Amino acid sequence: xxxxxxxxxxxxxxxxxxxxxxxxxxxxxxxxxxxxxxxxxxxxxxxxxxxxxxxxxxxxxxxxxxxxxxxxxxxxxxxxxxxxxxxxxxxxxxxx
Amino acid sequence: xxxxxxxxxxxxxxxxxxxxxxxxxxxxxxxxxxxxxxxxxxxxxxxxxxxxxxxxxxxxxxxxxxxxxxxxxxxxxxxxxxxxxxxxxxxxxxxxxxxxxxxxxxxxxxxxxxxxxxxxxxxxxxxxxxxxxxxxxxxxxxxxxxxxxxxxxxxxxxxxxxxxxxxxxxxxxxxxxxxxxxxxxxxxxxxxxxxxxxxxxxxxxxxxxxxxxxxxxxxxxxxxxxxxxxxxxxxxxxxxxxxxxxxxxxxxxxxxxxxxxxxxxxxxxxxxxxxxxxxxxxxxxxxxxxxxxxxxxxxxxxxxxxxxxxxxxxxxxx
Numbered sequence: 419x420x421x422x423x424x425x426x427x428x429x430x431x432x433x434x435x436x437x438x439x440x441x442x443x444x445x446x447x448x449x450x451x452x453x454x455x456x457x458x459x460x461x462x463x464x465x466x467x468x469x470x471x472x473x474x475x476x477x478x479x480x481x482x483x484x485x486x487x488x489x490x491x492x493x494x495x496x497x498x499x500x501x502x503x504x505x506x507x508x509x510x511x512x513x514x
Numbered sequence: 515x516x517x518x519x520x521x522x523x524x525x526x527x528x529x530x531x532x533x534x535x536x537x538x539x540x541x542x543x544x545x546x547x548x549x550x551x552x553x554x555x556x557x558x559x560x561x562x563x564x565x566x567x568x569x570x571x572x573x574x575x576x577x578x579x580x581x582x583x584x585x586x587x588x589x590x591x592x593x594x595x596x597x598x599x600x601x602x603x604x605x606x607x608x609x610x611x612x613x614x615x616x617x618x619x620x621x622x623x624x625x626x627x628x629x630x631x632x633x634x635x636x637x638x639x640x641x642x643x644x645x646x647x648x649x650x651x652x653x654x655x656x657x658x659x660x661x662x663x664x665x666x667x668x669x670x671x672x673x674x675x676x677x678x679x680x681x682x683x684x685x686x687x688x689x690x691x692x693x694x695x696x697x698x699x700x701x702x703x704x705x706x707x708x709x710x711x712x713x714x715x716x717x718x719x720x721x722x723x724x725x726x727x728x729x730x731x732x733x734x735x736x737x738x739x740x741x742x743x744x745x746x747x748x749x750x751x752x753x754x755x756x757x758x759x760x761x762x763x764x765x766x767x768x769x770x771x772x773x774x775x776x777x778x779x780x781x782x783x784x785x786x787x788x789x790x791x792x793x794x795x796x797x798x799x800x801x802x803x804x805x806x807x808x809x810x811x812x813x814x815x816x817x818x819x820x821x822x823x824x825x826x827x828x829x830x831x832x
Contacts, residue, residue, distance in 0.1 A: 423817055424609075425813065427604065446601065449817045449820035450816075450819075450823060450824070461594050461597050464591070484542070
């Protein structure tokens, strides 16, 4: 193997059509962002699956740790008053 | 972590899978789950990559432009499928370089079917129809496997793969309805690819060492023998429809089972090929390793160019 660096890993996000959000669809290796975009086009949109692509070098993503899911997400669990069904309305009110 | 804590985590983990919850890359998982997944996913990825070789062999000699663009697109898909699967595999903390190294050194296996030669154009038909047909049967249940990145990769693969089988069968239809020589080519390809395709679905259940654990983790949803039976039942009528004969004198419809009975598979041949003594094992690895080594300067040049551009950008910013 050469002493040169290996191509870094990139995460690929594709917007399938205008009006929809970009969605993560996978990852790939590329030397730089231009090549990452071209490779993403060839790997993830061979059948017109996209109208826009984002690539982000994987090392730049900060992710939450599932082991901390308790303190991270539980505070929302007991806040039922954030949902409309928490509130009692008379039956006569059909829509609100 | 104490042994008891690990045991506890493992019990919770198995319960999650039993509830059909998906496991994602950063979730805790037993080491064996991680290892088994790296092994199966990488083997799958390697099969896609090596699988390009037998068909790549015919791209320049495809008999028409229609056949050529289809074959080219199919081989390109296989490269893509290999990439989806390598990416999914890398989420488990193994690098692409390690995976390639395992393939090139012979430590990792790929599907034994690709160690058979593609000697005539009809083989492009038989490979698409039978090999991709068997692959689809193997892969569809994996769309629901427990490891999220693998399941998502399989959904994409399965969506794209159905054209592969159709293009192969179309080649067979054309040849089977052509001149006597063409029909003979089609029959000959079927004769050579039928048994290896049945073997491709893996050893019999009694011999399959990974089945039980893999079933639990939903890495496998049906046993090898069930998949094989499904493949045979679906393929025999397709052969009959185009007037080709399955090369198995014991093949017979079983009214009671509503399934085909079939002859003995030559498992010695299967194990020989798995162990590296198939007709094309050496050539396949030579082509693969050669492509990797001859491409090294391109990979290095691309990296050097990327670094140069980056430096230039930084200088301009100052």
